[in-house]
Amino acid sequence: MPKIDITAAPSAEGSDYPPPFEVAARGRVVRALGAAAGLNQLAVSHATIPPGGWSAQRHWHEGEDEFVVVLDGEGVLVDGDGRTAMRAGDCAAFRAGDRNGHHLVNDSDRPLVLLAFSIPEATPCHYPDIGLRWDAATDSFADEQFTDQR
């Protein structure tokens, strides 16, 4: 059956950000729908973000395009250029290597539900607001200043 039972897909709550940066993503529930459905070429994250929560720390990917669509609720896309309201059906795209970091925040009083798509992550992800980078090869965070900048 190709239709996905979303509530039955494995879920992870919160984030792997080191303290104190995990607070903003607390309560976030992410389901890796692509993996749950046996897809190898697409990473598909179904995220439910509670009121007051963030989709992620603001970030950009060195080597992966990213596409986001809001399924339910209302969020605010925050990037280096400002704040943009996003509601159900709204889409946003982020090109690989574009250093204008982004995230979505939920300033509303009900859950924000979104899907995020990319090819499987194989390159570093940068978090400019908190001085960290995530390394795909080791699935770990490091201080940005201790690593080479590109």
Place this chain on the structure above:
Amino acid sequence: MPKIDITAAPSAEGSDYPPPFEVAARGRVVRALGAAAGLNQLAVSHATIPPGGWSAQRHWHEGEDEFVVVLDGEGVLVDGDGRTAMRAGDCAAFRAGDRNGHHLVNDSDRPLVLLAFSIPEATPCHYPDIGLRWDAATDSFADEQFTDQR
């Protein structure tokens, strides 16, 4: 601005299916949002399917995973196993090389809006109900019986 102005994205109405197979996709409006946003790694099709219309002829891809999410309206996912109702927020995934062809049909009285994702198409797409295959290299259709089967 990462948020996509969907109505301003280039759109194509109908399909390239040879007659008489184009009829079912008549009135379908597709916007290639990934390309419109400058993405190279993800093909993102935003499709609006009128009442009575189909997303596509029933098909399967040799080499590309596919992921579909319904954004608005109601559709029916049809594959070799039967019919499954799909409404806003519902998702379905189709693995590369899975010969269980699929499409979505709109049996309702209002438009069906969906997004379909894959990596850029580089392999043949097969249409078992109409005996055709589409070749990515030449962007053309051929009778399935005149080509090698795999």
